[in-house]
Structures are given as structure tokens and as C-alpha cells.
Amino acid sequence: MSVPQFFFGYFAVMLIGLSIMVVTRKNPVHSVILMLVLFVHIAGVYLFLNAEFLAAIQIIIYAGAILVMFLFVIMLLDLKKEVTERRFLKPWPLGLVVAGTFMVFITAVLGKLTVFPEPGKYSIDRIQAEGMMMTIGKVLYTEYLLPFEIASLILLVAIIGAIVLAKKRLE
Amino acid sequence: MVNLYNIRLLSPEIILVMVALMLLLLDLMVRRKEIIAYAGLAGVFISAYVNFRLVALGWSDTSLVGMFMFDGYANFFKLIFYINLALTILISLRYTVIERGALGAYYSLLFFATAGMMLMAGATDLITLYMGLELMALSTYVLAGIIRKELRSSEAAIKYFFLGAFSSAILLYGISLSYGLTGSTNLKEIAAALYKLNLIDNPITVLGLIFFIVAFGFKIALVPFHMWAPDVYEGAPTPVTAFMSIGPKAAGFAVMGRVLFEAFGSLQAEWSYILMVLAVLTMATGSIIALAQTNIKRMLAYSSIAHAGYALLGIIAGTDGGLSSMMNYMFIYIFMNIGAFAIVIMLRSEGVKGENLEDYAGLAKSHPVTSALMLVFMFSLAGIPPTAGFIAKFYVFVEAVRADNVTLVVIAVLFSMVSAFFYLRVVVYMYMKEPKEEAVVTTSVPMSIALAITTVMILFIGVYPFYLLSFVKQSILG
Known part of the structure; x- marks a missing residue:
């Protein structure tokens, strides 16, 4: 082994x-x-x-x-x-x-x-050359910008939901 | 790459989110709470108008690096979501329990949920699809439990949340399997990779496909993934039930259609077989259990399960015609369902809750107009001509026959006859029984407008279906 x-x-x-x-x-x-x-x-x-x-x-x-x-x-x-x-x-x-x-x-x-699918464009070598955080940041703000922004809405809904469901007294 | 042109195609969704945020602020500023609802309605119209203008400009494109598609298919479902949202606002206006509660949050959550559905309808990438689904789901969980002092409402929210989280996990498992196989989350690229790597016969592809069907089946309440629906529909506030019985269901059908046709088109034989089994189970369970219900909200819950089964026939057909008959079904389904729930809301008052079948006894004597409207909605849900419900069922059945699913259609027609029993029982109660106590019907202008729109649309589509049919045909082409 x-x-x-x-x-x-x-x-x-x-x-x-x-x-x-x-x-x-x-x-x-x-x-x-x-x-x-x-x-x-x-x-x-x-x-x-x-x-x-x-x-x-x-x-x-x-x-x-x-x-x-x-x-x-x-x-x-x-x-x-x-x-x-x-x-x-x-x-x-x-x-x-x-x-x-x-x-x-x-x-x-x-x-x-x-x-096995063809390896994607983000190979280990490329990530190591560019830096992990740099690569993730770039991808997140270009290719995955829309899902990333939707995630922020989901968090907002979670906050609103928590307040609505847990507020002590509704006037 | 991302540029301004692409982001413009998202402006209907961006406007909806902005309106949602403004409604939250408006709650703190205005004293007369109806203003929030009217502002919301204005927001729906602005967003819908912008969407309409974008369509008129002829922009049809994938925006944001293939994450989101602005096409006829998505726009048709967006129209469904806009109508659903507008009608829900109209029927919520006088719903006193919500009126006393967190009103701004209630309306803004409706908007967030709708934005999520619209993102789902346009999603061409599994990640966008999942994010839109979560946005929709999270908002509806909170909406289901918005009456905190009522135990049933909280129970509904918790049940919906747990089973929803479960189905999300299954969806993610499906996404990860298909990503692992094909190396992509984009629907078109998945389809291409399935061909290129010769993965069509691979059992893992089928396993991933099954996970997708199960996850979407939860959202559209297919049997055996329907367990949450009756309890959640019964416990949630009635306007929310009306909203949930259409929005998430239509969104579920939208993504199911897109994922199955675009990504797994090459596995049509497999998925239509799986869906066939599910459709028969769904129609049978929905129609037969509904017979035993005495609570009208529960009955409508089982009826909505059965309707999901009928609409599924359109997807099973696996043709463009089948897909458009499913879209047609969903469009007609908004009006009859919102109408029926609106009547349930009108009958709701402190003493008589208007949720039991008994409360409808002899309604025709004291409130002839209300009963006549309920009669139209029940006839439409049962699929009796000249209402729109008949057109919806008819075209789904026609497309299924064209795709050689005659046995399935025979089964569907049989269960459709079974379901006529419990729809018509409401009519029997209204017209042929003696009233036990005086029913109190609360009407309001917005509610009357909602009822007028739904009734006119049901009768109009029932008599002149050709406008709707050609509209659906156009949307599926481009």
C-alpha cells in the first residue's frame, strides 16, 4: 500500500x-x-x-x-x-x-x-503557480459571479427569516 | 466575460430583489399597511414590463458565462411567476393574521422566492440552478411558518424545511455525480460530454439522473416524495399555500424540463420510463387519498399532487409538443388553484374557519356569487369543459397519445374521473345541502379583482384556447 x-x-x-x-x-x-x-x-x-x-x-x-x-x-x-x-x-x-x-x-x-473526463483548465500546476486564493477569487468573481451573488441573497433571506420567526412580539 | 450587456438580461430579477428590499424599509415608514402591498404590485408590473421590453428587443442570450439563459422557455415560466406573485399579493391583502404580523417581511419574502424561481427557470448551469432553488426554498420555508402563534404553521415550516434540506442534499449528490463524470456543471457541456465520452450507458449517469428526478420530484410533490405536501399546505397560511402550490411546482417543472431535455436528452428512454412509474403513482395517490379528506386545504393539497402527475405526462412524451403542453398546463393551473384558495380565504372568519367541507354546506343559498365562482374553479380543476382545466388536460393527453403512451393516458383519464368525485362533492355541499350555520364571507376589492381575473381567464382559455396555445408554441421556439 x-x-x-x-x-x-x-x-x-x-x-x-x-x-x-x-x-x-x-x-x-x-x-x-x-x-x-x-x-x-x-x-x-x-x-x-x-x-x-x-x-x-x-x-x-x-x-x-x-x-x-x-x-x-x-x-x-x-x-x-x-x-x-x-x-x-x-x-x-x-x-x-x-x-x-x-x-x-x-x-x-x-x-x-x-x-474520466478531460482534466479542466485549473490543473494543480496552474493553481500552484497562480496561488490558490488568487485562482478561487478570480473564478468566483468572473465565471461564478451570478451564483456568488445569489448566495448573498440567500444569506439575506436567512437573516430576515430568523428575525421574522424569532422576534419576541409582533405588534 | 461579464459585461454590461449580459447583466442587462438579469434586470427583471434585479428589480424584483430591489423591490423586496424596498418593501422591507417601507414597512418601517408607512402607517397604512396596504401601501406595502400596492407598492409590491407596482414592483411586479415594473419588473414584468422590463422583462417584456427585453423580449421585445429580441435579446436572447446566455448571460454571465453560460450561467443564465434569457430565452422563450424561461420567459414563459417567468410570466407564470409574475402572475402567481401578483395574484398572491391581491389575495393576501385582507388576510388578517398576516396583516397583524410581519407584513413587510411577508411581502419581501414573496419577492425573494419569486426571484429564486425566475433564476431557476433561466439557469443553464447546475450551480445557478441550485442557488436559485435554495433562494426559493428558504423564502418559502419562512413563509410557511410566518404565523408563529399557530402551532400548525410552525410545524408546517419545520417539516418543509427538513424535507427540503433532504432533497437539496440529494440534488447536490446528483450534481456531484454528473460533474465527476463529465467534468462540467453546464447543461450543454454535460450533454456534449455524455456523447463524447460515451457515458450514455454508464450506470453512474443513470444514478445521477435518478438523483435529479428525486430532488425535483420533492419540489413538485411527486409520489413517493409528496409526504410533506398535505401537512405543509394545511398548516401554512392560506395565501402562502396558494403561492406555494404553484410557484415552486412550476419552477420544479421548469428545471426538470430543462435538465432532462438539455443535459440528459440522450437518456430519454431511461428518464421517461422512471417518470412514467412516478406519474402513475402520483395520479393514483393524489386522486384516491383526496377522496377521504374533509379539510379543503388538505384536499387541494392532494389535488395538486394529482395535477403534478397529469402535467408530468407532457415531459414523459419527450417532444417539444409535450413540453409545451406541460407549460400550458402550468399556466392554466395558476388561475384555477389561486381561485379555489381565494374562496377558502374569503370563507375564513373567526368562528367558521372555512377549511372544512361542512362549512360549504348550503353556501349557494346565502352567497350565490361566491358559490358560482367556486363551482367554476372546481369544474376547472376536475377538467370539465368549457373551463380551462379541460384544455390543460386535453393537450397533455393529446401529446402523450402522439408519443405512443396510450396506456398512460387511459390510466390518467381513469384517475381524472376519480378526482372529479371530490371536486364535485364541494359543489354538492354548496348547492344541495342545508346550511348548518350562517357562513360569513369577507370580501374586499383586491380579492374581487383576483377572483375576476382568475374566473375570466379560466373561461376565456376554456373557450378560446388558441391564443394561449400559439403563445406557448412561440415561447418554446425562441
């Missing part, structure tokens, strides 16, 4: 294992801490794909900001009650069967991936 294969295997196994653990823990605080580890591992995968900027973003936004949000929500929960409650709905084995079948199906199909 070559070194890249070893690293990829490590990250893949850890990602799946951690995801399962995040869902199955009884204590939500444990889930969140495991999620932190999970996010760091995802950042590892990005690094592995030569996307160091994405890895940094992953750490700053997910492991930093979003996890704090999760902790805030957990503070609003009644932890003692939460720990004693059943974690899953009754028909969870059915869900497991469906998910399992789906996994087998996907694995079988993905094994057929034998054709």
Missing part, C-alpha cells in the same frame, strides 16, 4: 466511523465534540486533494463558527432529560435496511466509474 493510499484509507475509515458515532451518542455534548474531530478530518481530506484553502475554510467556519452554534443550541436543551430519552424512532431497523441497500447499490454502481 502506498503512502497516499494509506492516508486516504485512514481518513475514509475515520470519517465514516466518526459520522456513525456522532449520530449514535446519547449525550449531545459528546456528539458535538465528535463532530469537531469529524470536521478536522474532513479538512484533512481537502489537504490531501491539494485544496489547502478549502481546508483552512473548513476549520475556520465549520470547526469554529458552526460548532459554536451547535453548542449554543445544546445549552438550550434539557441535557439530563435528553440523555435518558430514546435516541431513534421505533422503526430504525427499517431505515438501516434501506440505507444498507442504498450503500450496496451505490458501491456497485460507483465501481463502474472507468471513464
